[in-house]
Amino acid sequence: MTHYETVFILTPVLSDAQVEEAVKKVEDFLAENQAEIVAKENWGLKKLAYPIQNKRNGFYHLFEFKSENNEIVAGLELMFKRDERVIRYLTVKLDKHGVDWAEKRRTKLKSQKSNA
Numbered sequence: 001m002t003h004y005e006t007v008f009i010l011t012p013v014l015s016d017a018q019v020e021e022a023v024k025k026v027e028d029f030l031a032e033n034q035a036e037i038v039a040k041e042n043w044g045l046k047k048l049a050y051p052i053q054n055k056r057n058g059f060y061h062l063f064e065f066k067s068e069n070n071e072i073v074a075g076l077e078l079m080f081k082r083d084e085r086v087i088r089y090l091t092v093k094l095d096k097h098g099v100d101w102a103e104k105r106r107t108k109l110k111s112q113k114s115n116a
Contacts, residue, residue, distance in 0.1 A: 001066040001067065001068055002066065002067060002093060003064070003065075003066050003098070003099050003102075004065055004092065005094055006026075006062070006076065006091040006092075007060065007061070007062050007063075007090050008061055008086050008089035009048070009052075009061075009086070009088040009089070010022055010058060010061070011055060011059075011084075011087050012045060012056075014085060018085065022083065026061075026063060026079075027040075027063075029076060030065055030076075033067065033069055033072045034067065034068070035067040035069070036065060036067070037064070037065045038065055039063075039064040039106055040061070040062065040063050040064070041061070042061055043059075044060065046059075058087055058088070064094075073093075077091060
């Protein structure tokens with residue numbers, strides 16, 4: 001199975017319900033294509049490094065998933081292109097070092113949340 005990590009930014013003018021709907025759409029797409037979601041994170045509203053479509057903020061979301069289907073990334077990115085709520089996206093294929101690093105990062109985040 002190949003590991004992937006996708007980060008996408010949603011336009012800041014969306015309500016919480018619209019953001020959840022957009023995230024659910026990505027989850028459903030991955031489920032329909034037999035991908036296993038390893039982790040998902042909502043990074044919240046963050047300032048962009050530079051304005052995109054005259055917007056200075058965006059809702060960031062991260063999905064880490066595994067799939068045997070090599071065409072899943074093309075389908076996912078086509079869905080992002082067609083969705084006007086998505087202003088940027090990036091999908092990367094993780095090698096074994098990337099998978100290890102992502103696992104360490106998740107464990108570190110869990111320990112920080114439990115200590116807080």
